[in-house]
Amino acid sequence: MDNFDYIIIGAGSAGCVLANRLTENPNNKVLLIEAGGNDSYPWIHIPVGYYKTMHNPKTDWCYKTEPDETMENRSIPYPRGKTLGGSSSINGLLYIRGQEQDYDIWRQLGNKGWSWNDVLPYFLKAENQERGQSQFHGVGGPLSVSDQRIKLPILDAFMNAAQEIGIPKVNDFNKGNNFGCGYFQVTEQNGLRCSTAVGYLNPIKNRKNLKIETKCHVEKVNFENKKAVSVSYWKNNQSFTTKANKEIILSAGSIGSAQILQTSGIGNGEKLSKLGIDVIKDSIGVGKNLQDHLMFRPVYKVKNIKTLNKKINSLIGKLMIGMEYVFLRSGPMTMGASQLCGFAKSDSSKETPNLQFHVQPISTDKLGGSNLHDFAAFTPTVANIRPTSKGEINIISKDSRENPKIKMNYLSSDEDRIVAAKGLRLIRKIVLESNEFKQYEPEEFRPGANIQDDEELVKAASNYAQTIFHPVGTCKMGQDDMAVVDDQLKVHGIKNLRVIDASIMPNITSGNTNAPTIMIAEKGADMILSS
Structure with a gap:
């Protein structure tokens, strides 16, 4: 054909x-x-x-962003x-x-x-x-x-703690109003x-x-x-x-x-001409308006309750996880990127939630890294889900086999930095101030409870911030x-x-x-x- x-x-x-x-x-x-x-x-x-x-180049384009001055000049995968x-x-x-x-x-x-x-x-x-x-x-x-095939006490504890401060438990985030905390469907x-x-x-x-x-x-x-x-x-x-x-x-x-x-001739005419591309239509919006969700990844140590760090770090633990998946199609191998979800408002002036939590029963220095911490800890991430910062995509060659420049400008707006600080503080309130978590003696491993200034808090947290791939x-x-x-x-x-x-x-x-x-x-x- x-x-x-x-x-x-x-x-x-x-x-x-x-x-x-x-x-x-x-x-x-x-x-x-x-x-x-x-x-x-x-x-x-x-x-x-x-x-x-x-x-993995088998399955991923393996792009990298341009160094981002709003995030300590980091380039991220x-x-x-x-x-x-x-x-x-x-x-x-x-x-x-x-x-x-x-x-x-x-x-x-x-x-x-x-x-x-x-x-x-x-x-x-x-x-x-x-x-x-x-x-x-x-x-x-x-x-x-489907519903997830794993539930863990540490996740239920976070849900209970969120409820303490007025974020209700919910079991369906897809009815049009997603305020609350509960397990993701996958x-x-x-x-x-x-x-x-x-x-x-x-x-x-x-x-x-x-x-x-x-x-x-x-x-x-x-x-x-x-x-x-x-x-x-x-x-x-x-x-x-x-x-x-x-x-x-x-x-x-x-x-x-x-x-x-852009390589076909539709985009910013001046830029395309400089690359030797015949301009079919001068369309300045092509590649602009790039938006994404930036995820802050605080880590909290806990006691008297299990996370998955030690289990995944041990050979026997890995074997048990593998057996559970092979025979029951359940357990950690069925996990999506996060297990527990939450939607909340950074402040009462918001009509609808503008923060999202992705709570993971593991912790690591590098997202996607296999080296989990050797202590019990979890990662209650938080993201501003309606960011005002915008980036852009620009080709650098008429040959589409050369990756374009991906410029994110993640925290370039004042509003986004303010919301980021409020999101990190809300996580602190849930974990460090709730009655639910007192029995687990939580400790803020990252960015560190000693950091109290909003700008310093966002700056420290941005060292580990990552895209949620959106x-x-x-x-x-x-x-x-x-x-x-x-x-x-x-x-x-x-x-x-x-x-x-x-x-x-x-x-x-x-x-x-x-x-x-x-x-x-x-x-x-x-x-x-x-x-």
């Missing part, structure tokens, strides 16, 4: 959804292009395997999935939709059809909820959403990862109207009179160009989609000068080209971004099929 109606660039969280939905009609011929390989690497499918898939399933194959498996207000604000910005009531049906359509069908949950969809089925490759692509990969090309690096989209007509890419060091009869869809993520638009917004949806796509996800001023992935978010959602990305793809597929 070499005659295609649609070409999808990127077989990740969005691309696999689109491939499934567009090929439901046997008359639609679809080419799905992925830079990575297939998803046969075993650690992809074992939930805790994200420790093995991130920073920036994982993005490079395999079928994309980042849904290497992420922390946490299922959070965000808040009702997130989507209502998108709608208020002029994006018709993107309010909470508009998008909720697509969350339901995607979902196969282990707990069954309800007003807010669907069954029978391709994406399995994208798993029977203790195995349910990526979009597993849920959406594998069941339909043999459809005769779908061709999947892996290990293909896209060079650029080609145009005739501002109409997207074909895609050029490399495979096995050979160059190919394939035409699309109807549409080309960019689903390469917030890094990749912005990069490919880049969005670089091809944002809207009507203003910085908008790249309209509310039908069509690139402004260009025919037959859409962007459908997390890069179209005008504002980052208040929580983890994988579920919203899958929703965007479900909705985008409907838009294509009805056009």
